[in-house]
Amino acid sequence: MITVHLEPEGGTLTFPRITTVLQLLHKTGRKPGRAIVIRGTELLTPDRRLAAGDTIILRDVGSRG
Amino acid sequence: MKCTRCRELAAVALPSHHSAFCPECFLLFCRRMVERAIHDHAMCTPEDRILVALSGGKDSLSLAWLLRELGYQVTGLHIDLGIPGSSAVARRITENFCARHGIALHVLEMEAMGLGMAQVRQRVKRPICSVCGQTKRYFFNRFALENGFSVLATGHNLDDETSRLLANVLRWDADFLADQGPVLSAQEGFVRKIKPLYRLTEFETANLSFLLGIETASAPCPYSAKATFPVYKHLLADLEDRQPGRKLQFYEGFLKHGRKHFASHSTPDLTPCVRCGSPTSTELCGVCRLKAMMTSEADLPEARDNVLDSGQQA
Ligand code: SF4
Ligand SMILES: [Zn+2]
Ligand SMILES: [Zn+2]
Numbered sequence: 001m002i003t004v005h006l007e008p009e010g011g012t013l014t015f016p017r018i019t020t021v022l023q024l025l026h027k028t029g030r031k032p033g034r035a036i037v038i039r040g041t042e043l044l045t046p047d048r049r050l051a052a053g054d055t056i057i058l059r060d061v062g063s064r065g
Numbered sequence: 066m067k068c069t070r071c072r073e074l075a076a077v078a079l080p081s082h083h084s085a086f087c088p089e090c091f092l093l094f095c096r097r098m099v100e101r102a103i104h105d106h107a108m109c110t111p112e113d114r115i116l117v118a119l120s121g122g123k124d125s126l127s128l129a130w131l132l133r134e135l136g137y138q139v140t141g142l143h144i145d146l147g148i149p150g151s152s153a154v155a156r157r158i159t160e161n162f163c164a165r166h167g168i169a170l171h172v173l174e175m176e177a178m179g180l181g182m183a184q185v186r187q188r189v190k191r192p193i194c195s196v197c198g199q200t201k202r203y204f205f206n207r208f209a210l211e212n213g214f215s216v217l218a219t220g221h222n223l224d225d226e227t228s229r230l231l232a233n234v235l236r237w238d239a240d241f242l243a244d245q246g247p248v249l250s251a252q253e254g255f256v257r258k259i260k261p262l263y264r265l266t267e268f269e270t271a272n273l274s275f276l277l278g279i280e281t282a283s284a285p286c287p288y289s290a291k292a293t294f295p296v297y298k299h300l301l302a303d304l305e306d307r308q309p310g311r312k313l314q315f316y317e318g319f320l321k322h323g324r325k326h327f328a329s330h331s332t333p334d335l336t337p338c339v340r341c342g343s344p345t346s347t348e349l350c351g352v353c354r355l356k357a358m359m360t361s362e363a364d365l366p367e368a369r370d371n372v373l374d375s376g377q378q379a
Pocket of ligand 1: 146148182193194195197198286287288289
């Protein structure tokens with residue numbers, strides 16, 4: 001199970017069967033280059049593999065500031 | 066995916082540059098993009114005293130950090146707008162960041178001047194974002210001039226710049242097109258303004274700010290309106306997906322080939338504001354009129370001020 005926190009809108013999603021960052025982006029309706037994908041202190045490129053138990057922050061970059 | 070430069074594990078993929086970078090090389094990439102912007106447009110020198118407009122957002126804080134890393138003399142100015150919920154958060158993030166990185170910081174409190182945006186919003190009829198933007202531009206410029214800064218730097222990124230360019234092109238707004246660019250020279254009453262992040266996308270500054278440990282504000286401005294620029298940002302992002310590198314080409318192409326054709330368009334005649342001396346197209350500048358309105362019982366007419374309203378001073 002992968003747990004995903006969405007920023008900035010807030011909210012948490014879980015996905016039982018996702019194995020890559022690219023799949024995660026597709027599943028959440030995002031494209032590479034529009035959101036940064038954070039696991040702990042690490043930034044993940046779209047090709048990276050995810051493991052069961054991972055907690056991910058998906059941060060959209062379109063917000064102001 | 067491996068880092069294009071050192072072959073370590075990549076953290077940021079950048080199709081528009083046919084590259085991917087590990088954290089360390091990505092920081093170097095950002096430095097180089099800013100160095101190139103500064104160099105290509107003769108934005109500033111190590112002798113300049115640079116005031117950085119710090120909103121508390123990722124772009125402006127990253128900019129202050131980058132300029133400092135590159136050896137420039139950097140001081141931050143944060144304007145506390147007095148907006149319930151968001152201003153206190155933005156201020157705290159800015160203060161923490163500057164303290165952590167040893168960046169000198171000044172804070173101007175709009176509420177103390179009778180211009181807190183919560184109160185202003187009750188009185189004005191114009192959209193609050195237009196009044197707020199005008200007020201910020203006025204105080205950033207004025208603070209720079211009165212305190213001996215030769216340059217005012219803002220955190221506009223490539224997405225800000227290209228979306229505005231596209232909007233101006235679609236309206237064929239010749240005056241705004243003439244003024245658009247990463248540098249606005251100093252003029253009587255205006256400090257030189259520079260946008261050293263203009264070659265970096267929003268995605269790149271988001272990655273950068275994460276690597277720098279910049280806190281992201283969880284409290285957006287409650288007045289933030291549906292602006293039109295996001296529409297253009299999305300259009301350009303779709304174009305970028307199909308044609309990586311298009312945004313930067315569009316903007317650089319405009320600077321190189323397009324802008325000169327608009328340059329002859331004249332700006333309004335400016336005279337010093339009778340109250341504060343700032344250049345204005347009317348007798349009393351927009352901010353002095355706002356102050357007068359906030360201190361009077363009656364509502365004064367809200368004449369527009371072309372100067373403070375114009376995109377030029379954004
Ligand atoms: S969203 Fe509008 S009111 Fe809020 S800080 Fe930005 S310009 Fe000011
Ligand atoms: Zn590297
Ligand atoms: Zn004035």
